[in-house]
Each structure stands twice: as C-alpha cells, then as structure tokens.
Amino acid sequence: MAFKSYVLVCGGTACQSSKSDEIYKNFITELEAAGIKEDVQVVKTGCFGFCEKGPIVKVLPDESFYVEVNPTDAKEIVAEHLVKGRQVKRLLYQGEETKKHAKVEDIAFYQKQFRIVLRNCGVINPEDINEYIARDGYAALEKVLFEMTPDQVINELKISGLRGRGGAGFPTWLKWNFTKQVNDSPKYIVCNADEGDPGAYMDRSTIEGDPHSILEAMIIAGKTIGSNKGYIYIRAEYPLAIHRLDIAIKQAKELGLLGKDILGSGFDFDIELRLGAGAFVCGEETALLASIEGERGMPKPRPPFPAVKGLWQKPTVINNVETWANIPVIILRGGAWFANIGTEKSKGTKVFALTGKIRNSGLVEVPMGTTLREIIYDIGGGIINGKKFKAVQTGGPSGGVITAEYLDTPIDYENLQKLGSIMGSGGMIVMDEDDCMVDIAKFYLGFTVDESCGKCAPCRVGGRQLLNYLDKISKGKATRDDITKMRQIGNAMKRASLCGLGQTAPNPVLSTLTYFEKEYLAHIDDRTCPAGKCKDLITYSILPEKCIGCGLCARRCPVNCITGEKRQPHVIDRSACIKCGECYSVCKFGAVVRK
C-alpha cells in the first residue's frame, strides 16, 4: 500500500503559532470523511522559509503551494484538489514579487531562490566527475574549445553583465579583455578562494559541493586569454574543500580535461593548488599573488593591475570562486539569458551566508534585486525567539549595517554602497535588539586591526586609535568630542590607506555611527548600554519584592557571589560579580534585573 498524494503542513514555529496544528487535524478528519484516508498521507514539515505567508500547505507530487491557509480551508482542498484533482486557485501562491526582478520564466513559481552558482551543490556527488559531466559539466568547455573564438567568449561575458563577486564588483569581461590584449607571455589564471571574512563560507561550500565548475571555468579563461597555467589559492583551514579539489583535478587529468592537448584540441592547461596560511589580507589580490610567489603576503600599490603585471610580473586574471562558478552557465545558456536575471546594473544572482539571530541560517542564492526583507523574512524565516530586528550587517569587516527602514531596498552593488555598506563577498549577519552596535563595531574593527599587515601608517595607527576610542565608549569613559575625532580618523583611513583592508576598515564604525548615533550617545552621556552588552556599563541586582528565594541563581553563579537564606530574598555582592548574566537568564521570577 502506498499513498498517491501527500499533504505537507508546515510545522515551523511561525506557522504553528498561526494554527498549523489545527490545519493538520482538519486534514485528517476531512480525508477520513471523504473516504480517501488510505490514499493521502498528511505530514508535518519543517519551516518552508516563507513564514510571512504562512500557514503553508504543500501538496505532492504535483507541488501545489498553498499560502495563508485557514483551518477551514482543509475541507475545500480535500474536496477539490485531492478528490477531484482541481487545484484551489484562490489559495495558490502567486509569484508576483519574484517576477519583478527576475524575468526568467522558468523560476519555479513560488521560490525566492534561484541557483546558478549552487546549481550542483547538494545535487551531485562532488567526488565523482561523471555526475558533474551528466549535468552538462564540461559542455561549456567543449563550446569554447571547438566552436567559439576568444572574442566571442569575451563578448558573451560582456552581454551577460557579470561582475566580480569577490567584493569590488568589477566587470569580469573587462578584466579578461585587458589581460587578453597585453602582449606578453606567459599569462596566468588565478582563483581567489581565500575567503577570510568572519561569518562567510559561500566559497567554501561552492568548492565542497561543485569543485569541477571552478576547474572548467578556469580552463575556459585560459583558452580565452591565452594562458596555460592556473592557480587556486585556498586557505589551509578548508581541508575538505582542498581534498575535493585534489580529487577533482586528478579525475579531470585522467579524462584528459586538464593537461596536454585537452580533448584533442591542441590546448594545454594545468591547475595547481596553493595553500594560504589564513591571513585576511592575503585575500587582497596583490597580496595573494605575492603569497603565491612565495613572498610575504603584503599588498602593493595598484596600478599596475594584475591584468597587466600580476603573478611574476606577468598578465594575470584573478577572480573570486563565485565569479568562476557562474562562467560555465553563462557560456552554455548565453550572456543574454544571464542578463535577464537581476537588476539593471547587477546581473545574475548572489550567494549569501545568512547567520546571526535568524531562524533558518544557511546558504541562500537569490537573484540580484531581491530585497533584504525577502531574504531575512521569506527565506530566513525571520528573527529567532520573536525578537525585534535591529540591523543586518553585510560585507563583513569592510561593510556596514543596514537598518529596518531600508529592508525593502533591492540588493545590488550600487544600492548597498549608497547605504554605507557593501555587497562584499556575501556574509550577512542579522542582529536583534540584544546586539549592541558599539560592541559590533568593536568586533569588526578588532578583527581588521589584528589582520592589518602594518605596511602603511593610516591603517596600522589609525585602526588602533579608532579601536581605543571604541573601547573607551564601551567603558563609559568617552566624551562627545571623541566621536568627532573618530569620524575624522575614519575618513582619513578611507582616503590614505594603501589597500582595501585599511580603506574599508572604518566602515563598520562609520556606518553604526550614522545609523545608531543615539546608542553611542547613550554610552557616552548616560553611561548605559541599551542592549545590555557592554559589561562595564551594566550591573545586576535582585529585586527583593520579586525574589522568592529559590536559590537557583546562587547555585548557578560561577563566582558564588549571590547569598541569601532559603525562601528569603537573595542579594548579589556587586564587588565580586563578573557580570556573566547567568543569574539573569536562570531566574524564573524576573527578580534579577540588569541596568
């Protein structure tokens, strides 16, 4: 006995609070009443990532997606859809929002995600080249080797509008074209897989899930610009990604897709891995190239750009992992297909690593032009524990925060920059009311100060000074004057630093200052931390009228500074308290207060 259809009722928290339990029960009763209980199974599922339109019900195998379903609708869905086979149109999701920015007809009608870069992630076995080949793998390479001229390849890239995904958003075709036109040899192809931003793991996952897409793209670039040698620079902390690349390179060599005379075309290409020691600055292209050459990973002034004088002073194309992963699809489907997705100036999709106070953390790939609200609420399922959204950080230590009033901004390179953040490589950290903006700025700046290579003074000295000011603020020892000075230092660093690290390091500070000046001032004027994060500005105490003397806090306090008789109000010895917050979180009677 097998079921003919399945009714999936969302059992995620958001849908549950809007009655998915009742819907589930009603389906069972209605199926029984209709006499088809044996044919249809009703199941509860995890969150569909579409809580805004919940409760969600999906019917399989025909994939009908019903939204905002009421418990009373179960009857109609059973009678119409499951008995007569006619969908209940009134409840079907209409994908208007998706169509606005992505005109591609074949986007499934309700799904917000569209996977080009992650097309094979979670689908193929990354350790088996045959599975990649079965999904049109290396078909783009065939085209480039046997059917297209290098200029045609560059022209397809130009039409596609693809821009670099490593942060700066430079048009990929232009970079390739520069390198192609330089009259010098040898030339080199480099894949930047250094990915060092805190909270980012898009490139790691892409390589782990689909290593051949990177290899194929690099061979295509080699043929296009006239290079026979590629390097993948990857951080040593990514052992699984390295392992999968090793296997992929070996398998490609065995099949003659790498090495001499690829597929009998007469074209030779080889790829080598270079492991990085994990310094953030080595992700910067000139530092990365120096590191491949075996020198210290320190940035150099540009120009000359790597396209002209790169690896060993030779013309070099360097692109980010995600940029590479787009290339085979663009060649296969054509630049025009790709240019159909996204916004006017930002084409295609972007992968984000969604983390922080978000319900469904994970990797998402959405068309450019999707709004932050869609990513955070529709895909991410909103904020955990029903707390209030405060801000989202994009662009990692080079980026800034974006506040609630800008949630409806369509994401592209220009829009994020206008808001004082950047697209960056795709880390997206969601923050709620418990996150302190001074603390966040301190975290990111602390990271860049640690990672600064020290070559130029604006970054080395300026960063340290900025961090000292932040420290003062978090301790309640700063004055309003300090904020003016911080802005000055930040702007000077932006202008005078040698490389992108120092130029962008003040961004987290300047952007939180712009959007959350009040919160900074609360630390300065009132010596309080509204989010309750900055330890020097908070104290814990017990309200005697609320405390029932259960003693739980005293047992949990790591430094035993809470005392009191059984069933009598307890007290905290403030001089010994280390402000761990344990008592605050364990007291069930709201007797512990944080001020």
Place this chain on the structure above:
Amino acid sequence: MAKMTLEELKKLRESKKRELEKREITGKDIEIIVGMATCGIAAGAKQTLSAFLNELEAQNLSNVLVRQTGCMGYCYAEPTVEIRMPGMPDIIYGKVDPETAVKIVRKHILGKVLINDHILDKPAADIMKK
C-alpha cells in the same frame, strides 16, 4: 579511464545522463543522498551516514544507493538527507540524527510513509533540468 576526445566526452555525457534518467524510470534504485559539507559533517553527518549503512544492512536492502553531496543550504537543519525512490516524491529531510536515519529506512523506504517534523522544502528549482 583514459584521456578522452571530444566525441568520447559527448558519449560519456549522454550515457551518464541516461543512467540518471533510467534510475528514475525503471525505478529499480532507491537513493539516499547525504549532505557532506563542512557544516553537515560538523553536525554529525558521518554518524548519520553510518547509521544508514548499518540499518540497510540489517534490513537486507541491497537496491539502495547511498551517495554523498555538498551543502544543500540548510545549515540550521544539518545533517540533511534527500531520499529519491520510485512511487514517492523526492524528499529532503533535515536534522537527521542516527535515530531518524533508522526511522527513514523503516518508515519512508520500507513503509512508504513520510516522517513528521523533519521534511524540508527544496531550496530552488533545478536550472539544469530545463
């Protein structure tokens, strides 16, 4: 395998494609696909994988193919597992610990019923199928 020419690569692709399709049509094979990226492994995907292998052996199921793949994108619900089998829709399960793995073999594969509270929706339509 030896180095290929263009024709051989085309042939290989066609035959692999057919292999994939045949699996779906004749319906002999059942596939268990386990997400084995860094996030999945950190969440215990290796234990889940071996729980599947042990249970398949215990149930004497030999027509089941256990495969690994990369990250499906549900990092909050790792380990994730996709089950494809004839007569049932393709289903992705999340938070599959060894205990749930056993349940999947007994209920989903043998009993042909879906398992409550672990099903996840597919992240996106497949652009390669079109």
